[in-house]
Amino acid sequence: MGVAYNLTCKRCSYNQNVFLGIGFRYMYLTDILEWYEEPIGKERLREFSKDEITKHVCYHGLYLCNECKFLLNAVYLHLESHSDIYTNRYNCPRCSGVMPAKPIDDEIEAVALACPDCGHANLVCRSYMDWD
Incomplete structure (x- = not known):
C-alpha cells in the first residue's frame, strides 16, 4: 500500500503532493509492463519478463537532487x-x-527536506491518504 503526502513550505508558496510506496499492480513484471511509460525501462521489462529467475523492486519514491x-x-x-x-x-x-540512484521510499516524515524553491529547512510533511 502506498501513502500520499503533502509537502508545504512555511516561508514561501511551495506545495507538492507526492505518492510513495506500492500498489497491487507493482507485484508482477507483467502488471508493471502495462503501466510503465519510460521506453528503455519498458523494453528492459519485456526482456526480464522472459526470464524465470527475475527479481524486481518497484515503487514510487521521492528523488532529491543533490545539486539544486x-x-x-x-x-x-x-x-x-x-x-x-x-x-x-x-x-x-x-x-x-x-538524480540519486535510489529515492526516499518511506519514513519521509523523518527526513528533513529543504524547500526546493526558497531553501527554507524542514518542509512540512503530512500524510493525507493511502493509495493503491
Missing part, C-alpha cells in the same frame, strides 16, 4: 536476473544533474 534540491516524485525500478541487472535513472528536470 529539486524534488522529483517518480517510479524506482530495479530488475535482476541470473545474467543481468537494470535500474532506471533520472536527470533533474530543473538543472539536468543526475
Whole structure:
C-alpha cells in the first residue's frame, strides 16, 4: 500500500503532493509492463519478463537532487536476473544533474527536506491518504 503526502513550505508558496510506496499492480513484471511509460525501462521489462529467475523492486519514491534540491516524485525500478541487472535513472528536470540512484521510499516524515524553491529547512510533511 502506498501513502500520499503533502509537502508545504512555511516561508514561501511551495506545495507538492507526492505518492510513495506500492500498489497491487507493482507485484508482477507483467502488471508493471502495462503501466510503465519510460521506453528503455519498458523494453528492459519485456526482456526480464522472459526470464524465470527475475527479481524486481518497484515503487514510487521521492528523488532529491543533490545539486539544486529539486524534488522529483517518480517510479524506482530495479530488475535482476541470473545474467543481468537494470535500474532506471533520472536527470533533474530543473538543472539536468543526475538524480540519486535510489529515492526516499518511506519514513519521509523523518527526513528533513529543504524547500526546493526558497531553501527554507524542514518542509512540512503530512500524510493525507493511502493509495493503491
